[in-house]
Amino acid sequence: MSGVDADRALVERVQDGDRDAFRVLVERYQKRVYALARSVLKDSEEAADVTQEAFIKAFRSLASFKGEAGFYTWIYRITNNLCIDFLRRHGGSETVPYDDALPDTPAGEAPAAVLSTRLGTNPQRSVLRRELADKLEDALGQLPEKHRVILILREVDGLSYEELAETLEIPKGTVMSRLFHARAKMQAILADYLAGDAPEAAVNEEE
């Protein structure tokens, strides 16, 4: 049974009143939902609150969940919307405004191969030392919230372009554009850091 089918079976059990099935769904997705919320909201407690709220909202709405989309795209959409609501309520909005309709300005050309040469294409946990982890957070923080979300949903949660379009309620062309610029900017920031500022910050584990 695929993950989507397994989720659908769990959702049906929850719709039949089985709360233990909902626990399985929570435990399956709580870390990813929390990581997504933490990528939008800077505060851990706020992210935890939004994560909890997202699951409660999903539970309340599960009776009307048709299962046409996967449970995970649904819970990610709820989480993203709650994060946006939270930012609006608390006047935080985006630290970096972004408008898809505006022409894109080059994010800065990243010197090619710096990331992969220094870290390898499959870096292990040990490379994520404090300094690099902080730089990663800093780089993410320089992205508009929309870019952070799409990058996490694509790279961490593995959503397809179609699923991203559905989850974020944007056209597929916008998905491609946002992803392109989000990656380009992240690579440029990290490459600058790795190339010059902190030569000892990371070690290529594959070497």
Added chain:
Amino acid sequence: MKKSEDPSKAIVEVELTNLPCGQARESLERFRDGDLPPPEATAVQAHLSVCPACAARLSDAATLGALLRLRAEAIGEGLPGGFSDAILAALPGRPRPFGWFFAGRRRNLILGAVALAAVAAAVALPLVGGRMRRSAAVRLRAAEDEAHLRGAAIRRPEAKPVVFENDLGQTVVWVAPDAPSPRQQGDKR
């Protein structure tokens, strides 16, 4: 596109025109994400084999993805213990005996049946009630006629049946069987 020189080998060699770097780079993301149609993916693949710079950019994208996954993993591990318990405890509604039977789709089925029964009752009761009321009226007239014909009118022409409605909403006709006659009353005096 040209056929192989050896006609015994049904191999079709594809002449690939190397993409310009700019065009290849526009497609790199989709190539990495598996979103390119096969002909375009083949063209990008061919470009990558001869262009170290674009190949390096693709590798950088893979590194970035891996870093973000490591970050998410570390964040997820920072979730407080018992987090799922807290979520489950905060869910609306509480488990109850036979809750599984009354919840979800079963509950909807039961509610549907109850609603159907209620509609049926709403339609049927006025009819039954009307029949009951008509029946009581007929009984009342019959009782009055009978009371009149049964000698009561002869012995106590002033006596009339007592008609009242009981707690069940039924019309009751009560004919006092042994009401004292004026003569008997007079005897007591």
